[in-house]
Amino acid sequence: MIAITVNGREVQVAPGTSVAAALLMAGEPSRLSVRGAPRAPLCGMGICMECRATVNGVLHQRTCQLLCAAGMEVVTG
Amino acid sequence: MSARVDVLVVGAGPGGMAAATVAAEAGRRVCLVDGGTAPGGQIWRGYSTPSASRSPHGREFVRWSERLQRSGCAVWQGWQVVDHPAEGVLRVERDGECRDVGYERLILATGARERFLPFPGWTLPGVMGAGGVQALMKAGLEARGRRVVVAGSGPLLLAVAAGLHDAGATVAGIYEQAAAGRLARFALRMLRHPGKLAEGAGYRLKTRKAAYRTGAWVVRAEGKDRVERVTVTDGRREWQVECDWLACGFHLVPNLELPLLLGCSVAGGYVAVDALQQSSVANVACVGELTGIGGLEKALAEGQIAGWAAAGREAQARAMTAEAGRGRRFGAELEAAFALREELRTLADAETVVCRCEDVPYGALAGKVGWREAKLHTRCGMGACQGRVCGAVTEFLFGWDAKSGRPPIYPALMSTMAEGAEETKAAAQRR
Numbered sequence: 001m002i003a004i005t006v007n008g009r010e011v012q013v014a015p016g017t018s019v020a021a022a023l024l025m026a027g028e029p030s031r032l033s034v035r036g037a038p039r040a041p042l043c044g045m046g047i048c049m050e051c052r053a054t055v056n057g058v059l060h061q062r063t064c065q066l067l068c069a070a071g072m073e074v075v076t077g
Numbered sequence: 078m079s080a081r082v083d084v085l086v087v088g089a090g091p092g093g094m095a096a097a098t099v100a101a102e103a104g105r106r107v108c109l110v111d112g113g114t115a116p117g118g119q120i121w122r123g124y125s126t127p128s129a130s131r132s133p134h135g136r137e138f139v140r141w142s143e144r145l146q147r148s149g150c151a152v153w154q155g156w157q158v159v160d161h162p163a164e165g166v167l168r169v170e171r172d173g174e175c176r177d178v179g180y181e182r183l184i185l186a187t188g189a190r191e192r193f194l195p196f197p198g199w200t201l202p203g204v205m206g207a208g209g210v211q212a213l214m215k216a217g218l219e220a221r222g223r224r225v226v227v228a229g230s231g232p233l234l235l236a237v238a239a240g241l242h243d244a245g246a247t248v249a250g251i252y253e254q255a256a257a258g259r260l261a262r263f264a265l266r267m268l269r270h271p272g273k274l275a276e277g278a279g280y281r282l283k284t285r286k287a288a289y290r291t292g293a294w295v296v297r298a299e300g301k302d303r304v305e306r307v308t309v310t311d312g313r314r315e316w317q318v319e320c321d322w323l324a325c326g327f328h329l330v331p332n333l334e335l336p337l338l339l340g341c342s343v344a345g346g347y348v349a350v351d352a353l354q355q356s357s358v359a360n361v362a363c364v365g366e367l368t369g370i371g372g373l374e375k376a377l378a379e380g381q382i383a384g385w386a387a388a389g390r391e392a393q394a395r396a397m398t399a400e401a402g403r404g405r406r407f408g409a410e411l412e413a414a415f416a417l418r419e420e421l422r423t424l425a426d427a428e429t430v431v432c433r434c435e436d437v438p439y440g441a442l443a444g445k446v447g448w449r450e451a452k453l454h455t456r457c458g459m460g461a462c463q464g465r466v467c468g469a470v471t472e473f474l475f476g477w478d479a480k481s482g483r484p485p486i487y488p489a490l491m492s493t494m495a496e497g498a499e500e501t502k503a504a505a506q507r508r
Contacts, residue, residue, distance in 0.1 A: 016126070017217025024218055029202050029302075035436045038302060040202035042433070042466075044212030045119055046112060047190045047332075049434060049461035049488075060461070060488070064216065065155075067114060 004072040019063035020051040079176035082108045084387045086184045090118020092365030093186030095380030101148035103388035108151045123215030159485040175493040182387040189366035191326035196424035198298030207237045207326035221245035226320040228252040228295045231328035235280035248287035257291040263414035337482025354383040375404025432467040434460020448477040
């Protein structure tokens with residue numbers, strides 16, 4: 001298993017898990033819409049941009065196109 | 078220039094893999110660029126694992142994957158094409174790094190995305206595409222114990238429901254908007270494609286405990302912080318179904334951004350190509366879903382045609398055109414069988430978000446004369462997805478032409494656009 005943190009909380013996932021899948025399993029929305037509504041992954045294939053989150057300090061990462069790596073820090077909202 | 082090749086192929090689904098493989102086998106220098114983490118595209122997503130590669134689809138993936146590796150083709154995974162900065166050059170980006178790739182011949186195999194349609198509640202967490210759920214499960218999403226409604230339209234729905242069942246989820250219902258009569262005619266025509274018919278029947282057998290309703294669709298999703306229930310209708314009565322997820326997609330639309338950026342002519346919603354897959358732009362070929370939604374066999378045949386043609390092997394290319402034609406006819410039958418019903422145009426109410434990136438509601442768009450006015454007045458389609466989701470929505474709801482191919486075709490760093498441009502400018506001056 002690989003340990004990442006989501007908003008400071010540790011989450012364990014199997015190798016090969018995308019960050020978007022990890023967020024869904026952790027029950028965390030990936031972003032807040034421009035009017036403040038929680039959003040979670042929609043398309044799963046890098047098109048819709050709903051799964052964007054901050055990963056290791058880099059803003060607006062498409063988390064469905066990114067695999068979890070040990071120690072990765074993900075911040076949503 | 079970071080690299081210069083004879084043949085550049087964009088998209089590593091079946092069409093792109095086939096094109097790159099045969100062109101490289103014919104001795105051309107080939108580069109295959111793909112935005113995903115591994116070759117396979119959407120239909121072969123996650124097939125690099127040993128267990129998946131043993132399925133019938135998986136074995137075909139392994140054959141092409143091994144052939145691609147042996148062919149000598151350079152495979153660049155994780156690179157997103159963002160711009161076409163000069164004639165014969167594409168600009169790609171990965172993790173903030175930018176490269177310009179020069180080519181003599183270009184083959185585009187950028188595939189398709191799901192069509193989404195808005196209904197009240199479709200922005201709630203837990204409402205995902207049907208293909209979206211499948212892609213996320215292949216990327217590690219655990220479905221065990223979840224209650225899932227599968228809805229929308231297209232042959233994908235049964236495959237997704239079967240995948241959910243295999244993963245330990247409860248399929249709480251499968252709702253296909255197309256009417257039973259159309260689907261029965263489609264099934265009869267499928268007698269000519271017994272493999273596909275058997276595949277569909279196998280999926281249905283797995284999910285036989287779940288209700289499968291044709292001529293039924295979701296009108297509303299509700300829940301506090303995530304979807305908890307959906308309302309389904311058959312046009313006469315409405316009923317509610319409790320669920321943790323809604324997997325809902327309405328067949329597929331092609332990813333036309335790159336062909337449009339290059340200036341390829343589009344007719345009837347797809348790139349117009351000749352028998353050798355050549356587009357209206359010299360030395361640019363398009364294959365697979367870009368030329369008509371038709372699935373795996375069509376993509377493999379068209380990919381090989383374009384790959385052979387790019388390598389100057391016209392006879393080999395022409396030998397595949399009959400198979401590509403069969404694939405195109407199958408695609409046309411799919412499109413007719415799963416044509417969207419009129420009622421789906423009226424699901425959104427005034428408050429329902431249409432453009433998810435900019436939170437533009439239906440009420441702000443109704444009455445606008447077209448896509449351009451909508452963009453200028455409401456910011457519809459101006460967000461991060463650049464209209465990839467709401468463009469197809471407004472084409473269906475309002476009949477607008479929302480297709481666009483303006484650079485950068487994906488969000489890119491300023492340094493990619495500026496520094497890459499510097500490099501291209503220097504090269505132009507040297508010429």
